Amino acid sequence: MKIDLLITELFTGGAERCCAELARYLQEHGHSVRVISIAPAPTTRVDSLLYEQLNDQKIPTVFLNASKTYQLPWARSRLVQQIRSDPPDLAQSFLWHANLLGAWCYSKHQIPQVAGVRVVEPRRWRSRLAWFWRCYPKKVVCVSQQVAQWALQYEGFRSDQLTVIPNGIDLDFIPAPAKREKILLFVGRLELQKGIDVLLEKIPAILQALPEHRLVLIGDGSWAKAWSQWAQHSPLAHRVERLGRRADVLDWMARSELLLLPTRYEGMPNVVLEAMAVGLPIATMRVEGIEDLLGSSLTEQSAPRDDWDAWENLLIGLARNPLTLERLGIFNRKRVEENFDLKAQMKKYELLYEEILSKLPNRRGPAL
Missing domain, CATH: 3.40.50.2000 (Glycogen Phosphorylase B;)
Incomplete structure (x- = not known):
């Protein structure tokens, strides 16, 4: 499988760590992985730890260099270039901005997206915006049962879209x-x-x-x-x-x-x-x-x-x-x-991707 992992930023945090760990796991299990960060590359030593790990493991990492919400159209243009030049089989997004941008871009190119919801969002305007793109992801991975219940109630996802994969640790x-x-x-x-x-x-x-x-x-x-x-x-x-x-x-x-x-x-x-x-x-x-x-x-x-x-x-x-x-x-x-063994949780992502791709008809080239 060729997998894009799209994330808002690559600073050292929980979602970012999950993204890096998933990239490493997928690569070790014979899959092709590309990590894409909406934000620019981190600059401080503490913030750069995950980026350095990805580099050491020779996992391609792309930065769209959009640090503000109003720069998302620019980020969309750069992401579309990446998709057209090397289309993945499937994309996994992490965090709100990445979920939104992923739904905006991958669906237009007939590439299945798996969104990731990792925290309840108290800003209700973000929940309302999710109603505009909630139909695009094939699946939505939630990190806990309570998050899944929240996504069902406030973000309008269908119950059959939601699945729970908790965090893991090595x-x-x-x-x-x-x-x-x-x-x-x-x-x-x-x-x-x-x-x-x-x-x-x-x-x-x-x-x-x-x-x-x-x-x-x-x-x-x-x-x-x-x-x-x-x-x-x-x-x-x-x-x-x-x-x-x-x-x-x-x-x-x-x-x-x-x-x-x-x-x-x-x-x-x-x-x-x-x-x-x-x-x-x-x-x-x-x-x-x-x-x-x-x-x-x-x-x-x-x-x-x-x-x-x-x-x-x-x-x-x-x-x-x-x-x-x-x-x-x-x-x-x-x-x-x-x-909460890390490899067991990463395996759940891999099996989910294989299940999604096995149910898709043969896809043609990217939509223009």
Whole structure:
């Protein structure tokens, strides 16, 4: 099979990592793969890790160099050139802009598209726009059952279009747990979606209740300035460490005691999956994908959506109970081993593509 993987950008993130892993898997299994990014190539070292991996594996990567929404017509023109010069058998798109652009271009060339929905979209105008292109994808891959339900209800996809393939993780690259330190770890964008404002509000009470612990923040975003201002005036600032964006997240997970994620909405957060693989317990919210990840430990490691006081009490209770932390860490690692192996999830994509292509009549050349 010749497969195009179309994604909004190739910075280091959950969807981008899935795209790169899928490209590697397909190439290793004898398929021809081309990765296409709508945005320009990443420039910083941390952002370039996935691009460098694709280069090392000699997987062709094309950048359409559109960094703004109004540049999508330009990106469409460049994508059409790629399709005409080397048409794929099938295209897989990831994230909203790529889904839209993919439906715009591949359908016109009689190339089947598989869209990817990885997060619930609170911006209802985006959901309404999906109604204009929802009929084009042959299938829509959702990362969790809750995302599939949302796509059915709010984006108007047919139930027969939807399929669920959860995120996976390669356990061969997961570091062994180190000696655990009294670290409360936050990993993610410093944005409202991730509840970073809630953490800022709650952290004084949390640190006062846990005098031996410190907070480590990994990530960057619009709320970084608010944290800097807080640090200038808080007597607890010496117990909070902001590290920015880093490439050694898994190593920090391996030495931490508890992952904090007071998120407002998700799809299936990769940061939780990675923490579970390292054997790290979680204190999060009961949002999309969390039930699929945590299974029978859901109520022990999550609070009801938007109940921030319950989340604060949850994490303090966990941090005060080393035996519970140890038990949940073992449970999390085992659950990942049994349910979220990367190769098993990538195989589901491959089988889906083969099924779609097997049902298509012989196609002629691209439509003009």
